[in-house]
Amino acid sequence: xxxxxxxxxxxxxxxxxxxxxxxxxxxxxxxxxxxxxxxxxxxxxxxxxxxxxxxxxxxxxxxxxxxxxxxxxxxxxxxxxxxxxxxxxxxxxxxxxxxxxxxxxxxxxxxxxxxxxxxxxxxxxxxxxxxxxxxxxxxxxxxxxxxxxxxxxxxxxxxxxxxxxxxxxxxxxxxxxxxxxxxxxxxxxxxxxxxxxxxxxxxxxxxxxxxxxxxxxxxxx
Amino acid sequence: xxxxxxxxxxxxxxxxxxxxxxxxxxxxxxxxxxxxxxxxxxxxxxxxxxxxxxxxxxxxxxxxxxxxxxxxxxxxxxxxxxxxxxxxxxxxxxxxxxxxxxxxxxxxxxxxxxxxxxxxxxxxxxxxxxxxxxxxxxxxxxxxxxxxxxxxxxxxxxxxxxxxxxxxxxxxxxxxxxxxxxxxxxxxxxxxxxxxxxxxxxxxxxxxxxxxxxxxxxxxxxxxxxxxxxxxxxxxxxxxx
Numbered sequence: 321x322x323x324x325x326x327x328x329x330x331x332x333x334x335x336x337x338x339x340x341x342x343x344x345x346x347x348x349x350x351x352x353x354x355x356x357x358x359x360x361x362x363x364x365x366x367x368x369x370x371x372x373x374x375x376x377x378x379x380x381x382x383x384x385x386x387x388x389x390x391x392x393x394x395x396x397x398x399x400x401x402x403x404x405x406x407x408x409x410x411x412x413x414x415x416x417x418x419x420x421x422x423x424x425x426x427x428x429x430x431x432x433x434x435x436x437x438x439x440x441x442x443x444x445x446x447x448x449x450x451x452x453x454x455x456x457x458x459x460x461x462x463x464x465x466x467x468x469x470x471x472x473x474x475x476x477x478x479x480x481x482x483x484x485x486x487x488x489x490x491x492x493x494x495x496x497x498x499x500x501x502x503x504x505x506x507x508x509x510x511x512x513x514x515x516x517x518x519x520x521x522x523x524x525x526x527x528x529x530x531x532x533x534x535x536x537x538x539x540x541x
Numbered sequence: 542x543x544x545x546x547x548x549x550x551x552x553x554x555x556x557x558x559x560x561x562x563x564x565x566x567x568x569x570x571x572x573x574x575x576x577x578x579x580x581x582x583x584x585x586x587x588x589x590x591x592x593x594x595x596x597x598x599x600x601x602x603x604x605x606x607x608x609x610x611x612x613x614x615x616x617x618x619x620x621x622x623x624x625x626x627x628x629x630x631x632x633x634x635x636x637x638x639x640x641x642x643x644x645x646x647x648x649x650x651x652x653x654x655x656x657x658x659x660x661x662x663x664x665x666x667x668x669x670x671x672x673x674x675x676x677x678x679x680x681x682x683x684x685x686x687x688x689x690x691x692x693x694x695x696x697x698x699x700x701x702x703x704x705x706x707x708x709x710x711x712x713x714x715x716x717x718x719x720x721x722x723x724x725x726x727x728x729x730x731x732x733x734x735x736x737x738x739x740x741x742x743x744x745x746x747x748x749x750x751x752x753x754x755x756x757x758x759x760x761x762x763x764x765x766x767x768x769x770x771x772x773x774x775x776x777x778x779x780x781x782x
Contacts, residue, residue: 354672355672357671357672358669358671358672358673360672371575372575373573373574373575373576374573374575374576377576378575378576378775381576381581381775382773382774382775383774384771384774384775384776386575387670387671388771388774388775388776389575389581389584389775391670391775391776391777392584392585392587392588392775392777393575393584395587395588395591395777396583396584396587396588399587476595476598476781476782477668477782478603478605478606478746478747478781478782479598479599479600479603479781479782481605481606482606490666490668490674491674494672
């Protein structure tokens with residue numbers, strides 16, 4: 321096995337990353353369709369961006385506009401998300417990935433790197449996270465914890481009572497769940513924009529290596 | 542219960558205008574994938590697994606939160622797939638609750654006989670699968686008391702219900718025996734209005750709203766999982782809270 325490039329992401333991390341990526345998209349798409357059944361804000365998500373199938377097909381199949389399918393997706397995706405996020409946390413903590421790569425993080429470094437980023441002066445070195453990135457990763461970690469906890473409070477408000485009081489009650493948990501989702505979508509937008517700017521990061525998240533010539537036997541299809 | 546069709550406008554379906562958006566990614570990962578039989582089957586299998594998980598999580602003595610009476614809503618939200626004026630109006634003179642299945646005394650029950658049962662009042666929260674919730678004050682007989690009165694075999698696995706509007710539902714026996722599961726005869730001290738299920742509805746604060754059948758005309762005890770109107774339309778069967 322060739323050792324070109326530097327190992328940036330170990331396989332458990334990549335597995336957790338891509339499984340989370342799929343699970344998060346399933347959860348957002350189905351969650352938006354569920355939200356549309358009883359919006360908490362004066363708007364609905366466009367149908368094409370939601371997961372739950374064609375409305376007419378769903379109505380013909382079983383007399384429901386796809387909310388049933390969306391809920392089925394959501395309660396299947398939650399296991400995938402829970403497993404992937406659990407693997408990510410476990411690996412991040414045990415391997416020292418969080419400590420080594422997400423720390424230290426100081427307000428001063430954040431302001432410095434944030435200013436540099438706005439002036440397009442910030443360099444991207446694979447395997448080394450700047451302070452803005454670190455803050456973003458902590459932020460999305462926190463958003464995932466909040467989205468999962470508020471989701472459990474919504475799914476099982478009686479069995480987990482008084483968990484919902486942490487979010488100001490059942491309707492409060494729905495609002496918090498929505499806000500955490502919004503934070504995750506915001507993270508995804510920036511995350512994908514940065515991947516588009518520095519495509520090498522995509523290669524290294526697939527092959528696990530950075531460098532001029534990634535291993536040919538990488539698992540990308 | 543929910544209202545199919547009202548909240549979605551099929552004509553709003555649009556084609557993507559290009560560019561990799563989150564919506565496009567979601568679409569690629571499965572928007573129309575949902576309509577494949579294999580995907581529906583897989584989702585259904587996960588749903589059955591989720592039934593088992595929820596049954597294991599259910600605490601037979603764990604109580605749903607109760608609320609001060611001042612929080613109870615008097616004008617309780619109506620919800621069904623038809624309008625409130627189309628709700629069945631049952632005549633108390635003719636009404637009989639039929640009993641079937643593993644019950645030793647299958648004599649039917651009149652409204653007066655039902656009303657003579659011991660009753661309790663509780664202020665609990667109704668949570669709809671759509672996401673809205675509402676607190677109500679309900680008065681009625683714990684289903685457990687009724688099941689014991691009629692000699693139901695409480696070692697059976699399920700209790701099923703058939704309703705005057707063609708609705709049908711069923712619950713697991715642990716939920717049927719839960720102390721807060723009521724045959725509710727009164728809503729906010731008044732006789733249960735027709736649109737809310739006169740002469741009684743099941744009031745189960747440990748289940749989603751659609752597992753609370755109204756205008757029950759037949760109650761049966763069985764080991765075979767009873768089908769449900771909305772579970773037959775793709776919703777999760779157990780739907781516990």
